[in-house]
Amino acid sequence: MTALNVGIIGLGNVGGGALEILRDNAASIEARLGFPLRVRAICSPSIGTTRAAAVQGLPADVIRTADWRVVVNDPEIQVIAELVGGTGVAAEIIAAAIAAGKSVVTANKALMAVRGVELWEQARAAGVSLSMEASVAGGIPIHAVLREGIAGDRIDALIGILNGTCNYILTEMERRGDSFEDVLAEAQALGYAEADPSADVDGLDARSKLALLAGLAFGTRVMPDDIHVEGIRRIRSIDFAYAHRLGHTVRLIGSAERDERGLLLSVQPALVPSDAILAHVQGAYNAVWVRGAYGQDTFYYGRGAGPTPTGVAVVSDLMRAAREIRNGGLAPASPFAHITLAEHAPRSTAEQVRRWYLRFRVTDQPGIIARLASVLAEANISIDAVLQLPGEAKDDLPFVITLEPTPAGQVAAAVAAMARLDFLVDAPLALPFESGLGTPR
Ligand SMILES: NC(=O)c1ccc[n+]([C@@H]2O[C@H](COP(=O)([O-])OP(=O)(O)OC[C@H]3O[C@@H](n4cnc5c(N)ncnc54)[C@H](OP(=O)(O)O)[C@@H]3O)[C@@H](O)[C@H]2O)c1
Numbered sequence: 001m002t003a004l005n006v007g008i009i010g011l012g013n014v015g016g017g018a019l020e021i022l023r024d025n026a027a028s029i030e031a032r033l034g035f036p037l038r039v040r041a042i043c044s045p046s047i048g049t050t051r052a053a054a055v056q057g058l059p060a061d062v063i064r065t066a067d068w069r070v071v072v073n074d075p076e077i078q079v080i081a082e083l084v085g086g087t088g089v090a091a092e093i094i095a096a097a098i099a100a101g102k103s104v105v106t107a108n109k110a111l112m113a114v115r116g117v118e119l120w121e122q123a124r125a126a127g128v129s130l131s132m133e134a135s136v137a138g139g140i141p142i143h144a145v146l147r148e149g150i151a152g153d154r155i156d157a158l159i160g161i162l163n164g165t166c167n168y169i170l171t172e173m174e175r176r177g178d179s180f181e182d183v184l185a186e187a188q189a190l191g192y193a194e195a196d197p198s199a200d201v202d203g204l205d206a207r208s209k210l211a212l213l214a215g216l217a218f219g220t221r222v223m224p225d226d227i228h229v230e231g232i233r234r235i236r237s238i239d240f241a242y243a244h245r246l247g248h249t250v251r252l253i254g255s256a257e258r259d260e261r262g263l264l265l266s267v268q269p270a271l272v273p274s275d276a277i278l279a280h281v282q283g284a285y286n287a288v289w290v291r292g293a294y295g296q297d298t299f300y301y302g303r304g305a306g307p308t309p310t311g312v313a314v315v316s317d318l319m320r321a322a323r324e325i326r327n328g329g330l331a332p333a334s335p336f337a338h339i340t341l342a343e344h345a346p347r348s349t350a351e352q353v354r355r356w357y358l359r360f361r362v363t364d365q366p367g368i369i370a371r372l373a374s375v376l377a378e379a380n381i382s383i384d385a386v387l388q389l390p391g392e393a394k395d396d397l398p399f400v401i402t403l404e405p406t407p408a409g410q411v412a413a414a415v416a417a418m419a420r421l422d423f424l425v426d427a428p429l430a431l432p433f434e435s436g437l438g439t440p441r
Helices: 013-024 026-033 068-072 089-099 109-126 142-149 164-176 180-190 204-218 237-245 307-327 368-378 408-418
Strands: 004-009 037-043 063-065 079-082 103-106 155-161 248-259 262-273 285-292 296-303 353-362 383-387 397-407 429-432
Touching: 004 013, 004 068, 004 307, 013 026, 013 037, 013 307, 026 037, 026 307, 037 068, 037 307, 063 068, 068 089, 079 089, 079 307, 089 103, 089 109, 103 109, 103 307, 109 204, 142 204, 142 285, 142 296, 155 204, 164 180, 164 237, 164 248, 164 285, 204 248, 204 262, 237 248, 237 353, 237 397, 262 429, 353 368, 353 408, 368 383, 368 397, 368 408, 397 408, 408 429
Parallel strands: 004 037, 004 079, 037 063, 079 103
Antiparallel strands: 155 248, 155 285, 248 262, 285 296, 353 397, 353 429, 383 397
């Protein structure tokens, strides 16, 4: 059978990984599809000078261009992979490809989280597909799971480790007892973290991913701004020591849970029980745990990033788009299930009741616990326990108070009031306990 032509725009980490797989795994891809996928054009601004491995070894007749319009307007190309990233030119490329009647595959969580619904509507109207498996959790096929694999279930909760950089930093801090700053600097030197790490360490990347997954899992339009977000910059190695003492560890957790009043959505560092499966996710790995009303617990684990793990997701999406085109009658399952469901609107996490860990750093003096306890009592918050590990400096003395279940808003107000106390070295750190995680019902 004749080949189906694809165009790859963006030849960086993900584009390079996808090209490598399309080249090296071509025979298997053809055997599975029943026809070859042929790379007809590749594009990046530096194409004339690039010595990228991905470009080497491609047949001489592959069109090489610095202008994405050449790819999008090529009548022979039926599927475009947008692997540029960002919300600028990538949006133009996708809109132009759809308008030209081409199916689109993208890895772009930042764009899909804010404009995906609109682009999907355009794709539907044009009778083409828009797939984005690589946009969330790189090598984990979580989109396919939610869209198809467990579409028959009704999902109650989705909780994940969605940012490999943060998980690498936290698990290295835990393993070695090093500071956030030292591990971040090392991660940057190793290429695990960007020179500007904000999108990762401030939780924004995980928030875009959670917006996409929650929309798909709960059939609701979720925008990043609907999600409460806190990053990991304030986590110190001492937090692991206290968490361990409490039978927990600390991870950046993206959480979407449904209750009778709506969806509670957050990305924040949280205490995770040491025996929970998520506590064992180490390094740059990602994981997603889903609890369904019928199928109950399922767990998905894999590399969250990297050229070839993410490249597999891109190539698999290209294959699905190619299959749909060759089989005629496009009826792709929506990557945004909001269209048919829309049952659960996001609501404020201020009302979310959880147990809390409050970590203080103080200049030691008499009466500190009594003054903190009185702020908590005034806020009608009950203390569960007070913990202090031995051997810390008197001018920067850490200790921890754990709280009985309390709404997040009430805790935030009490923390703001406590932050004004003169003996504190910095504002108290409040982390929720993630309860019931991965433990069978
Ligand atoms: N890296 C990962 O592991 C990973 C995982 C999951 C998802 N993603 C997502 O995948 C996408 C790509 O990420 P990446 O890490 O591969 O980025 P990257 O390494 O920075 O590569 C971006 C590529 O886009 C090209 N490009 C820039 N402007 C362009 C334009 N106007 N027209 C055509 N090409 C253009 C760049 O070309 P030049 O080099 O010539 O400038 C480069 O080849 C992003 O949306 C990212 O969020 C990445």
